[in-house]
Amino acid sequence: MKKLALPDDILMQIDKPARYIGNEFNSVIKNPADVDIRFAMCFPDVYEVGMSHLGIAILYDMLNKRQDTYCERVYSPWPDLHNLMKERNIPLFALESQDPIKCFDFIGMTLQYEMCYTNILQILDLAGVALLSSERENDDPIVIVGGPCATNPEPIADFVDLVYVGEGETSYPTLLELYKEHKKKGFDRKSFLREASHIPGIYVPSLYEVSYKEDGTIADFKPIYDDVPATVERQVVKDMDSSSYPTKMLIPFVRAIQDRVVLEIQRGCIRGCRFCQAGMIYRPNREKSVDVLKAQAKELLASTGHEEISLSSLSSSDYHALGELMDFLIDDCLSEGVNVSLPSLRIDAFSLDVMSKVQDVRKSSITFAPEAGSQRMRNVINKGLTVEDIIGGATLAFKGGWNKVKFYFMLGLPGETDADMKAIPQLANEVAAAYYDTVPKEQRQGRCQITISTSFFVPKPFTPFQWAPMYEAGEYLRRAKVVNDEMKAQLNQKSLKYNWHHSDVTVLEGVFARGDRRLCPAILDAYNSGCFFDAWGEYFDFDKWLAAFEKNNISIDFYAYRQRDLDEIFPWDFIDCHVTKEFLKREWNNAMAGKVTPNCKMGCSGCGAKSIGSGVCHNAR
Numbered sequence: 110m111k112k113l114a115l116p117d118d119i120l121m122q123i124d125k126p127a128r129y130i131g132n133e134f135n136s137v138i139k140n141p142a143d144v145d146i147r148f149a150m151c152f153p154d155v156y157e158v159g160m161s162h163l164g165i166a167i168l169y170d171m172l173n174k175r176q177d178t179y180c181e182r183v184y185s186p187w188p189d190l191h192n193l194m195k196e197r198n199i200p201l202f203a204l205e206s207q208d209p210i211k212c213f214d215f216i217g218m219t220l221q222y223e224m225c226y227t228n229i230l231q232i233l234d235l236a237g238v239a240l241l242s243s244e245r246e247n248d249d250p251i252v253i254v255g256g257p258c259a260t261n262p263e264p265i266a267d268f269v270d271l272v273y274v275g276e277g278e279t280s281y282p283t284l285l286e287l288y289k290e291h292k293k294k295g296f297d298r299k300s301f302l303r304e305a306s307h308i309p310g311i312y313v314p315s316l317y318e319v320s321y322k323e324d325g326t327i328a329d330f331k332p333i334y335d336d337v338p339a340t341v342e343r344q345v346v347k348d349m350d351s352s353s354y355p356t357k358m359l360i361p362f363v364r365a366i367q368d369r370v371v372l373e374i375q376r377g378c379i380r381g382c383r384f385c386q387a388g389m390i391y392r393p394n395r396e397k398s399v400d401v402l403k404a405q406a407k408e409l410l411a412s413t414g415h416e417e418i419s420l421s422s423l424s425s426s427d428y429h430a431l432g433e434l435m436d437f438l439i440d441d442c443l444s445e446g447v448n449v450s451l452p453s454l455r456i457d458a459f460s461l462d463v464m465s466k467v468q469d470v471r472k473s474s475i476t477f478a479p480e481a482g483s484q485r486m487r488n489v490i491n492k493g494l495t496v497e498d499i500i501g502g503a504t505l506a507f508k509g510g511w512n513k514v515k516f517y518f519m520l521g522l523p524g525e526t527d528a529d530m531k532a533i534p535q536l537a538n539e540v541a542a543a544y545y546d547t548v549p550k551e552q553r554q555g556r557c558q559i560t561i562s563t564s565f566f567v568p569k570p571f572t573p574f575q576w577a578p579m580y581e582a583g584e585y586l587r588r589a590k591v592v593n594d595e596m597k598a599q600l601n602q603k604s605l606k607y608n609w610h611h612s613d614v615t616v617l618e619g620v621f622a623r624g625d626r627r628l629c630p631a632i633l634d635a636y637n638s639g640c641f642f643d644a645w646g647e648y649f650d651f652d653k654w655l656a657a658f659e660k661n662n663i664s665i666d667f668y669a670y671r672q673r674d675l676d677e678i679f680p681w682d683f684i685d686c687h688v689t690k691e692f693l694k695r696e697w698n699n700a701m702a703g704k705v706t707p708n709c710k711m712g713c714s715g716c717g718a719k720s721i722g723s724g725v726c727h728n729a730r
Contacts (some may be wrong), residue, residue, distance in 0.1 A: 114202035114209075115190075123190045127362035128156035131204030134360040135412065137173040137180070141206060144179040145289050148172055149203050149210040149250070151183040151218040153228035154644070159184040160359065161367035163421060164219055164256065168277045170355035178285060181205040183216075185228045186235065188642065194235055201235035211237045214288065216250045217273075220258035223621035224614065224644040226265055229254070230636040233268070240633060242270050242315060247298045251288070259312075260343070260390055261570040261681040264621050266314035267629035270302060274684055275310045275344030276376075278352045283308050306337045310344035313337070317683070319626065325667055327625065327678040342685045343390065347723035349376065349397040356408035358415075369417035369450060370409040374402055374434070378423040379709035379725055381716075383491045383700050384480070384519065386569035387423055389693075390686050392716060393724030394709060399430040403437050410447060418442055419450035426455040427710070435463050443467065456502030461509050474513035474558070475506045481525075482518060482532030488703045489524055491696070496536065503540045507547045512557045514540060520588045520609075521566040523577040523700060530588055534596035534605060537561050541601035559601075562608045563592060565615040569622050570681045571688060573696035576673040579619045582612035613651040614643070620668040625680040628668075631661040689717035 113120070113130055120126040141147060150169055152159030159165060165182070172180035181203035186194060194201070200209035210216055216238065218229055230240055233252065239245045242252065254262065255273035262272040273280065284305060291301040306313040316337045320328045332339055346352045358370060377394035378387070406418060418438065425431060438449045449467040454460040456477060464475075479494055481487045487494055503514055518533050537559045544557040565585045568577045580588075589609040596605050621628065635657040642648040658665065673679075675694055682690070692715060699706055706714050709725045719726035 111207060114199065114207040119190070119193055119197075119199075122193065124187060125156075125363050128184065128187070129190065129204070130362070131182075131207065133204075133362055135357045136182075136205055136359055137169070138205060139173070139179045141179055141208065145177040145292070146175075146179070146215070146285055147213040148178055148180040148215045148217060149183050149213045150180050151185075151210075151216060151232050153185050153218055153220075153225040153232055155187055155642075156184040156361070157363055157365050160361040160363075160365040162219065162221070163371050163373060164221075164277070166355050166358055166371075167353060168217075168281075169359075170357070171278060171353040172281065172285075174353070175282075175285070177289065179205075181208075181210075181213075183210055183232065185231055185642070188648065191231065191235065191641075200237050201232060209236070211250065213250050214292075216252050218252075218254045218256075220254050220256040220262075220265075222644060223258055223264075223618050224649075226621060226632055227636045227641040227643055229265060229268060230633065231641045234636075240636075241267055243267070245270070245298065247296050249298075251298075251301075257386065257390065260386070260684060260686060261622065261624070261679075262312065262314065263626045263680040264624040264628040264632065266626040267633075269314060270298075271305060272312040272314065273310060273344075274312055274341050276346045278346050279344040280308050280310045284311060303334065303337065306332075309342055312341045312684070314626070319680075325664075327680065330678065330680070330683055340683055340685050343687060345687070345721055345723075346376070346395065347721065349395050350401045354405060356405060357412040358409060360413060360415075367419070368415075369419050370406070370413055370415045371419055371421050372402060372406055372409065373397070373421040374425060374428050374431075375422045377724060379427055380424055380493060381491050381696075381706055381708060381714065382480070382493075383489070383573040383696055384522065384566060384569075386572050389571050389688050389716075391423065392688055392718035393721060393726040394427070395724040396428060399434050399437075402434055406438065406442070410442070410445075416446065417448040417450050420452055422452070424455075425452050426457075426460060431463075432459070435467075439463075439466055456499075456506065458505055461502075461505050465509050473511070474515050474560075475503070475511050476515045476517070477502065478517040479536070480517065480519050481522060481529065482534075482536045483529045485703060486522060486525060486529045486532075488705050489700050490522060491700070491706055493705065493708065496539070499536065500539060500543055504543050504547050507544045507557070512544065512548070512554055513560075514557070515560045516540075516562065518561065518563045519566045520563045520592070521580050521585055523566075523574055525588075527591055530591045531595040533561060533563070533592050534599055534607070537596070537605050538599035538601050541599075541604040544604075545601075556604045558606065559604050560606045560608065561592070561596070563589060564610045565612060567615060567619045567622055570679065571686045571693070573693050573700055575623065575679065575693065576675060576677075576697055578672045579616065579669045581670065582616050585612035585615060611646065611649075614646075614649055616665065616669055617643070617651070617654055620663075620665060623679070624668055627661075628663060631657040631663050634660055687716075687718045687721055692716040 253271040322328045375396040377391040
């Protein structure tokens with residue numbers, strides 16, 4: 110057996126030591142001496158979360174199919190191990206080889222959520238790599254990040270060497286070949302980074318400079334060399350059938366958040382919800398063929414032994430062959446004792462029929478995501494749901510035997526009034542009333558359970574709401590209280606339950622989401638004061654963040670609370686996500702007018718993604 114990086118006495122002290130020993134079933138083992146490139150693929154969160162991430166699984170499989178590359182995994186050590194590694198000077202290591210990642214060629218990290226930014230610094234710190242890219246030498250790893258937050262990488266610009274903007278299946282081969290060429294002729298970091306900036310989708314923060322106006326907004330953002338592109342184009346997989354996809358998923362030793370086979374059926378979304386960043390940046394909607402999905406499902410189940418398979422997409426109900434795919438999974442998988450797990454579907458007769466076949470309706474709940482309680486606000490956010498859709502879907506569910514419904518809403522949306530907030534529990538009350546009107550008393554399994562959950566809206570780049578102001582933490586809590594008080598006034602209040610999120614972390618997420626590189630010193634100071642795992646409530650310390658902001662003259666008002674002007678230059682404007690700013694402005698104006706935009710299958714709204722030449726947009730007229 111290989112030697113472990115952690116001695117037995119440490120493994121005996123820490124929580125869930127199996128997070129750190131590697132050698133999971135289906136993990137890739139290579140001889141490091143036989144490859145040209147060693148790549149540490151890092152997820153800046155705990156093992157159980159990272160092992161559930163599909164993007165990491167795809168890149169791990171894709172890179173390891175190359176004979177010249179060995180891709181290994183790294184996750185953020187939990188605070189108990191973090192402290193011991195600091196005390197004993199144990200360098201952060203990769204799971205497969207247990208080797209220190211400081212000796213690797215690349216350290217890659219996926220950025221799924223803004224609140225993981227300090228965990229980026231944790232990984233670099235424990236690895237013994239300089240936290241600032243400007244302080245790294247030729248023999249240090251190249252630090253590259255990607256993922257959804259790479260659509261605005263400026264708040265972490267000082268810490269990374271490269272940013273991969275887009276879907277990883279496209280430009281990584283070119284980048285790795287370029288690295289090998291530079292390595293053969295004697296590696297010079299600056300020369301490599303400058304040439305890497307020519308690769309589509311690769312952004313090198315150190316090669317750009319920013320100037321600011323007196324009011325703090327950006328005056329100009331430009332490259333410092335003529336050969337460095339002024340615009341970075343987000344990379345998109347055009348043919349989902351031929352793109353890389355793992356058919357041997359790793360089996361974790363510790364139960365992961367999603368402990369099942371994942372079948373990605375499509376990317377992108379046709380719906381156009383104005384708050385949703387994923388629905389904009391992953392345009393256009395691109396589907397896999399049903400035959401490919403059937404083959405992948407069989408291979409995945411055979412290679413893993415998992416007893417559950419789930420579909421992955423932003424809006425599975427819109428997949429063109431969902432009926433055929435579900436019939437196949439039900440006939441083949443359920444007969445073999447494998448459960449089929451469904452994502453949140455649009456609740457209609459077809460979806461409920463499918464769910465009744467794969468779920469125990471006595472135990473499971475139906476999930477709706479209206480996002481807003483009033484029809485006016487659903488029009489503002491372009492949700493495309495009417496109260497008739499919601500009540501009708503719930504009624505069908507009750508007739509089918511369900512008596513538990515979960516509702517997801519947002520508070521703090523642009524233009525929201527107290528009446529809109531009160532409409533949330535009022536809608537839940539109508540749903541409860543529909544249960545008692547629909548299900549005869551003798552057939553009821555007690556009361557129905559209607560659970561309302563609200564999150565607080567955070568404006569994100571490349572959405573029509575990127576210009577919108579946020580609210581202070583106290584105002585978010587006031588809005589939650591409005592909902593809670595109104596819920597207590599409902600006739601069916603005993604059937605209703607209300608949950609809401611923390612407000613401080615929402616404000617910080619909003620600062621990072623639309624922040625610029627002036628935030629970097631504050632993030633560094635916050636980490637040095639002990640901030641990491643900020644997404645975990647037990648470790649989040651807002652006071653430390655406030656101190657870091659004050660030290661670095663960072664105004665939360667400027668980054669979170671102010672209304673942006675429509676002609677303001679944003680920190681992410683140099684990225685071309687194929688959705689034009691003109692379209693986003695048009696959608697912002699439509700939102701303010703309460704005007705609904707049809708989905709992509711109903712008609713082309715001219716967002717700009719048609720230029721890619723694939724997916725739904727390719728066929729739009």
